[in-house]
Amino acid sequence: MTQTTHILGYPRIGANREMKKAVEAYWRKEISATQLETVASEINHANWKTQHDAGLSYVTVGDFSWYDHILDMSVLLGVVPERFGKVTGNVALNTIFCMARGQAPDTQETTACEMTKWFNTNYHYIVPEFTVNQTFRLASDTLFKQIDHATEAGYKVKPVIVGPLTYLWLGKTKGSDFNKLTLLEKLIPAYNAIFKHLKAKNIDWVQVDEPILTLDLSSEWQAAFIDTYKKLDFAGTRGLLTTYFGALDDNLATVTQLPVAGLHIDLCTAPEQLTTVLKNWPHDKVLSLGVINGRNIWRADLNKITAQLLTAKTQVGEKLWLSSSCSLLHTPVDLAQETDLDAELKSWLAFAKQKVQEIILLSAILTDEKNTTVQTQLAANQQAIQARQHSTRVHNAAVAQRVAAVTDNFAKRHSPYAARAKQQHEALKFPLFPTTTIGSFPQTNEIRTIRADFKTGKIDQATYIEKIKQHIALVIKKQEALDLDVLVHGEAERNDMVEYFGELLNGFAFTKNGWVQSYGSRCVKPPIIYGDVSRPQAMTVEWIRYAQSLTNRRMKGMLTGPVTILAWSFVRDDQTHATTALQIALALRDEVTDLEQAGIRVIQIDEPAFRESLPLRKQDWQYYLTWAVKCFRVASSSVQDQTQIHTHMCYSEFNDVIKAIAELDADVITLESSRSEMELLQAFEDFAYPNGIGPGVYDIHSPRVPPTQEMVKQLEKALKYVPHERLWVNPDCGLKTRGWPEVEQALTNMVNAAKTLRKAYAA
Numbered sequence: 100m101t102q103t104t105h106i107l108g109y110p111r112i113g114a115n116r117e118m119k120k121a122v123e124a125y126w127r128k129e130i131s132a133t134q135l136e137t138v139a140s141e142i143n144h145a146n147w148k149t150q151h152d153a154g155l156s157y158v159t160v161g162d163f164s165w166y167d168h169i170l171d172m173s174v175l176l177g178v179v180p181e182r183f184g185k186v187t188g189n190v191a192l193n194t195i196f197c198m199a200r201g202q203a204p205d206t207q208e209t210t211a212c213e214m215t216k217w218f219n220t221n222y223h224y225i226v227p228e229f230t231v232n233q234t235f236r237l238a239s240d241t242l243f244k245q246i247d248h249a250t251e252a253g254y255k256v257k258p259v260i261v262g263p264l265t266y267l268w269l270g271k272t273k274g275s276d277f278n279k280l281t282l283l284e285k286l287i288p289a290y291n292a293i294f295k296h297l298k299a300k301n302i303d304w305v306q307v308d309e310p311i312l313t314l315d316l317s318s319e320w321q322a323a324f325i326d327t328y329k330k331l332d333f334a335g336t337r338g339l340l341t342t343y344f345g346a347l348d349d350n351l352a353t354v355t356q357l358p359v360a361g362l363h364i365d366l367c368t369a370p371e372q373l374t375t376v377l378k379n380w381p382h383d384k385v386l387s388l389g390v391i392n393g394r395n396i397w398r399a400d401l402n403k404i405t406a407q408l409l410t411a412k413t414q415v416g417e418k419l420w421l422s423s424s425c426s427l428l429h430t431p432v433d434l435a436q437e438t439d440l441d442a443e444l445k446s447w448l449a450f451a452k453q454k455v456q457e458i459i460l461l462s463a464i465l466t467d468e469k470n471t472t473v474q475t476q477l478a479a480n481q482q483a484i485q486a487r488q489h490s491t492r493v494h495n496a497a498v499a500q501r502v503a504a505v506t507d508n509f510a511k512r513h514s515p516y517a518a519r520a521k522q523q524h525e526a527l528k529f530p531l532f533p534t535t536t537i538g539s540f541p542q543t544n545e546i547r548t549i550r551a552d553f554k555t556g557k558i559d560q561a562t563y564i565e566k567i568k569q570h571i572a573l574v575i576k577k578q579e580a581l582d583l584d585v586l587v588h589g590e591a592e593r594n595d596m597v598e599y600f601g602e603l604l605n606g607f608a609f610t611k612n613g614w615v616q617s618y619g620s621r622c623v624k625p626p627i628i629y630g631d632v633s634r635p636q637a638m639t640v641e642w643i644r645y646a647q648s649l650t651n652r653r654m655k656g657m658l659t660g661p662v663t664i665l666a667w668s669f670v671r672d673d674q675t676h677a678t679t680a681l682q683i684a685l686a687l688r689d690e691v692t693d694l695e696q697a698g699i700r701v702i703q704i705d706e707p708a709f710r711e712s713l714p715l716r717k718q719d720w721q722y723y724l725t726w727a728v729k730c731f732r733v734a735s736s737s738v739q740d741q742t743q744i745h746t747h748m749c750y751s752e753f754n755d756v757i758k759a760i761a762e763l764d765a766d767v768i769t770l771e772s773s774r775s776e777m778e779l780l781q782a783f784e785d786f787a788y789p790n791g792i793g794p795g796v797y798d799i800h801s802p803r804v805p806p807t808q809e810m811v812k813q814l815e816k817a818l819k820y821v822p823h824e825r826l827w828v829n830p831d832c833g834l835k836t837r838g839w840p841e842v843e844q845a846l847t848n849m850v851n852a853a854k855t856l857r858k859a860y861a862a
Contacts, residue, residue: 102419102462103385104155105257107306107341107363107393108162108426109146110451112616114433117142119620122165128204132192139163143245147254153455154462157257157304160249161242162426165192166199166619169269170212170225172261173198176289177238180228180273182209190238199225199619201801211801213271214618216711218310218344220394220429221625221667223618227270231277235289237296246300258302262309262340263290263331264324269311280323291332298334304361306339310425312354313345313365314715321353328357339363343389343425345715346372351379361385366407367392367424373407377414386415389424390461391454396430396613396627396669398449398487399457401480405464412465421458421465427451431613431624439611443490444629446483450613488673495605495631502681509688510732512740512764516790519740519766526741527653527700531860532814532828532853533584535793537747537769538657538703539596539833540574540589541842550594567592568645575649581846585653585701588646590835596659596705597667601626603638604686607668618800621836626668628679634686637693644697656694656702658687660746661730666708677726687734695738703745704735704765707832710748710756724759731763745769749795749832757786769793771831780820792821795831796852797845802837804845810852823860828853 112118121138124130143163150158164171173179174190183194184207196203201211213226242258249256261269263286267279297305312324331338337360346369347354354362364376366388373388380386388411390404412419434450449457460480463473487493512519549570553563574589593599601607607626614622639656647654661683665676687704694702709731714723735744746763749771753760760768767790780794794817796810817826828849834842 104421104462105157106423110432111163113142122620154459158254160245160256161258167225173227175239177236201803208803228273229270230274257304259306262307265309265311287330294334297336302336304337308341312342312350363387365389365424385418387420387422391423391457393423393425393427394429396448400484436612447487493630498631498633512736514740522740523743532856534828534853535585537833538587539835542835546591587655606630606632628668628670632682640693656699658704660704660706662727663708666712680730684730684733692737701743705747707749728762767791771795791825793827793829799830799832807848807851
């Protein structure tokens, strides 16, 4: 019996980040739209060929995007805000890019759409904007063209679209507050038009992603699922309802009432749900099991998974499908490209291409277990699993002993914030509305070349250090000229805010081409945490000490927090995340202590992933928040009261966790709020957040430079929520991806905005 196999999506960046390079070249007007489309075609055909050649039953189509798949869904449905111009036919490519980043070639720049985190991942999506009179229509033929190309190439196609309820859930109302569910009456016909097109193209199955079914949904939204799906006309195409990132739990009763032909569940995040789903899901419908982890890079234990699958197959039979837990978007493309990893560590890993092969091997085990080739491959899998479990590289007794010795006192500052604030005011002498940046400054081609030359041995360490110091000196000089109050060293020596620290900590490994998409053309290369974490020596002290020696202004030490290092790495799965995070926190605690002893009195410990890592179900929140808060405080609490601890968070909704954020007890929190026009700060008003706050006054993810008066208005909005004596002025994130001309102009406007308010409050 043939086993049906598929995946929910494949990485769209290309094996060598072709997507990133082409998009950025297009933005610089170095290539044409036609050339850009050629790159898209090449990436798509390579992805489809990989899936087909491996033996998957279906190739997934519609998972490619130039920027973001939720933005693509908005474009498909004609959801284009008025500020991007009137659209009558198909939405133009430049309009799409302008929605994403506020700017595109030969297009009037404007405010970009809001961007936020995709569930509890490090991927960012472009938030749909809905008005009370919102209309929907098919305004793009990209999906249908991709289907044509794939079918013409001879592939059996399964398109993927975002489901109507998830799409609405992810969007925001604009202009007036109203119930988004009222838009369903207009949205359903647009989806039916999509299905009609799919049927005309002889599509058998369509993957309809509804990941919000793993969230806590109100009865109103559960009822909306039932009503909506009864009104959806799949036109003879069979719908595979796709869920991931968690368990269905109380939404299972809703799902069983939906007129879909199949259901996909994530057994990597929530293996415990299989028993309940098998009891309740009709056995005459397809059940797709996500058994290969789409969010991590460890080789799967195929023996363990096979035991799960045999139970399911006994009940479901030929209706059982095998798949990845979620889209493989979150994993690097191909382990075969890693030439620098040692053989032992490499044998423990599987990237997207290898995960496809694992699905095929599982299928072979289920259908022809006694096959000699299958048995040989299974034996190799088990040998790698056992080797990792018993490797002396993984466990460090000294680290375990230090973790066991942590007491409550490790997580306490000497005095409460009110007392610390007075001491810091006297010691640091910052003006009203102090200005600073989040940490990084432009990573120029020259800086990247210096780092690359050092890594490849073209220059020696002494030359490297001298060249980086020159860039630090330049950054200090520019900041002084801009008249910023708290300076940073610019992070010229850092490749990435997590990778940099991982390279200096024990227990981490690094890939050469392990890139994954974070947002748009921005790709990151997450470290691999394979063993116990410790700090062999200081990581940042000498760079910050040097920067401080160049100026009389306060220099800010810059660290990445334990939760973010954890969240933005591929984390070992043989112990709890809480334990690994505490190991990282202790290593950072040593660094914080050393920075203070070096004379640094402002230290920023960034935690942009704090809210992102929150479990999707409220019942799991408290456990996570308890250990996450503890780890931050362990990392930050060794300093004296006069030393000011900052943290930074971005692209998240904070209302649900504002109390936990306050419990971090950072003296100042800076955060992203520019795209949301300070809406984020409502949470801080309702909770009366007691410490200093620096809401970002302009969006660094767009090349647009807002004028001073626009920033003044942003700060005036912030003053509705934050007392003026506790309001800081800063961009909404680091400036690494921007160019110097726009950075200098934007920061000039920002400093002028702060000075404008100082005059107003001095009067």
